[in-house]
Amino acid sequence: MNRAKPRVLISWIGRNDLNALDGNGLGPLASTLTAVEFDRVELLYNYPEDEVKPYLVWLAEKVNADFQAHAVSLSSPVNLGEIYQQADSHLARITSSGPELSILLSPGTPAMQAVWILLGKTRYPCQFYQSSLEQGVQKIEIPFELSVEYVPAASGLSATKISQLAEANAPINAAFDNIVTRNPRMQTLKAQAQILAQREVPVLIYGETGTGKELFARAIHNASSRASNPFIALNCGAIPSELVDSVLFGHKKGAFTGAISDKPGVFQQAQGGTLFLDEFGELEPVVQVRLLRVLQEGICTPVGGTKEESVDVRLITATHRNLMEAVSSGAFREDLFYRVAVGVLHLPPLREREGxxxxxxxxxxxxxxxxxxxxxxxxxxxxxxxxxxxxxxxxxxxxxxxxxxxxxxxxxxxxxxxxxxxxxLFQMPEKESGITQRDVSQGIDIQQLIGQFAGDYIRRALDCSGQNKTRAAQLLGLKNYQTLNNWMEKYGIS
Structure with a gap:
């Protein structure tokens, strides 16, 4: 009598899984193992052992499953090349015994999920599961097949090549010729940036995610008199709050646990060159104070140090936030804002770059x-x-x-x-607050926005009232149904 193939599930351990220890639900992994039975579960993780071990003990108490956990070394949870290597290695090991393979997509970063789909649709045919609070645990079908021409290419791609293709980083030698455009507004911005490149002034670059802020920053550096010196880029939003001072200004050996040697900060690393601080608006007020002193006096003191060090950098900052609003609300220092906002470039979103x-x-x-x-x-x-x-x-x-x-x-x-x-394509849902978050400095059509806003509430009021205009007008605080008719006619609402 033939024995059925063993059912094996493989998954990353994600942050939402670890958060279950604090009483935040079961998390996608435990939810899946509660709803679906597997003969064996293979878990991969890139979190510290002191976080994972208590979770594994908790998981063993919650679910009746035979699982094995494997620590995976990644320099970053979004490094596609390393993720591909590790996932491919473990899938090859697991499938060598010929099980019925399933992959849980929900835990982990989008990069991890993308690699699961790539491998599960090509080299390791499998079933896919996902788990969410809204939909529960579901077996899902990925509604496409990867082309046969791609399968051998996928198996032959090196980790480095996958990372290079997936990343859209600005080239190190970026010049203004790399900024491809026919749009008059963008051409004007390129001309302004070329002028700023020749002047030793701080530059603040506004723009949504992905508009090319680092590309402009690198082009400005490469066209400046500092081009032969370092260009150091730092994402301020990605620094743990307890390490901000160390990352910015460096630290001395023994300054804190783990400081086993002296380490220069980004200001020292960029000495003589350009320091690019992306997501600049994410810096906390206490850090803004120390940063202002460095910019005013050209000196900084490493964490754990007693001697001031002189720094000579050209600062370029970038943000997607409206810093003027942040200044007005007290979330961002006004004196620091005016210190960095000397040369200002507003990069338009792609949807506004006609042509x-x-x-x-x-x-x-x-x-x-x-x-x-x-x-x-x-x-x-x-x-x-x-x-x-x-x-x-x-x-x-x-x-x-x-x-x-x-x-x-x-x-x-x-x-x-x-x-x-x-x-x-990814279809992203609209943010409900989006209509009130438009950047007025770039120009808006307020009548159109009012029409969108009014239309939404009028339609909802009509639905609630069973299309009774008199009742809908009352729900909206309007005088009578005739006033409602006037609004509907004005804004073209049917």
Missing amino acids: DLSLLADTLLAGLGDQDAALKHKKISPDAKNIILKHPWRGNVRELQSTLLRSALWCQGDTISAEDLRQS
Whole structure:
């Protein structure tokens, strides 16, 4: 009598799983193991042992499952190359015994989820599960197949190549020629940035995520008199609050637990060159005070040190936040704002760069072909171009780059079709507060916004009243149904 194949589940341990120890629900992993029975569970994790071990004890008490946990070394939880290597290695080990394989997608970073789908749709056929508070535990179907041409390419791609293709970082030698545009507003910004490059003034760059703030910063540095000296980039939003001083100004050996040697901060590393502080608006007020002193006096003191050190850097900052609002509310120091906001560049989102979408798409795809021969002859079909032109691109150039990469990997020939592109797009829900968060400095249509706002509430009031206009007018605080009719006519609400 043939024995059924053992059912094996593999999953990362994610932050929401570890948070279950604090009483925040079961987490996706425990929820899945409670709802679905497996013969064996293989768990991968990149968290410290002192966080994971208590969780594993807790998990063993909650679920009746035979699981094995494996520590995985990653330099970053979003390093696609390292994630691919580790996931591929463990999947090869598990599938060598011929089990019925399942992958839980929910825990882990988006990069981890993307690698699961890549491997599970090519080298290791499997079933996919996901778990959420809203939908519970579900077996899901990924509604596409990766092309047969891609499968051998996927197995032959090195970890470094996967990382290079997936990352849309600004090139180290970025120049203003790398800023591809036909848009008059962007051309003006390029000209202004070239002028700023020749002057030793701080520069503040505004723009949504993915609009090219670092590309502008590197181009300014490379066109300046400091080009032969270091360019150091730092994401202020990614620094743990307890390490901000050490990261910015350095520390001395023994300054705190783990400080086994002297370490320079980014100000010292950028000596003579340019320091680019991205997500600058995320710095806490107490750090803003110390940063202001460094900018005013050109000196800083490493953590645990007693001797002041002189620093000579050109500062370029970037943020997606409205710092004037932050200054007004007291969340950001006014004196620091005026210190960094000497040269100011407002980068428009991609949806406002008329004439640039098609040009950028072709340029980015050609760039992918330059990095990998398998993508060298890929083209975009006219139907796919139409989708590109209509998509809002909330992630801007970065979203466009990653979408084109997925499309190029998945398309079966040399031409990216409309269907290839649709499969590659992420449909992000609108933020409910978005209508009140528009950047007025870039210009808005207030009548259109009022119409959107009014239309939403009028339709909801009509639904609540069973389409009774008199009752709907009362719910909206309007005088009578005639006033409601006037509003509906004014804003074209049916």
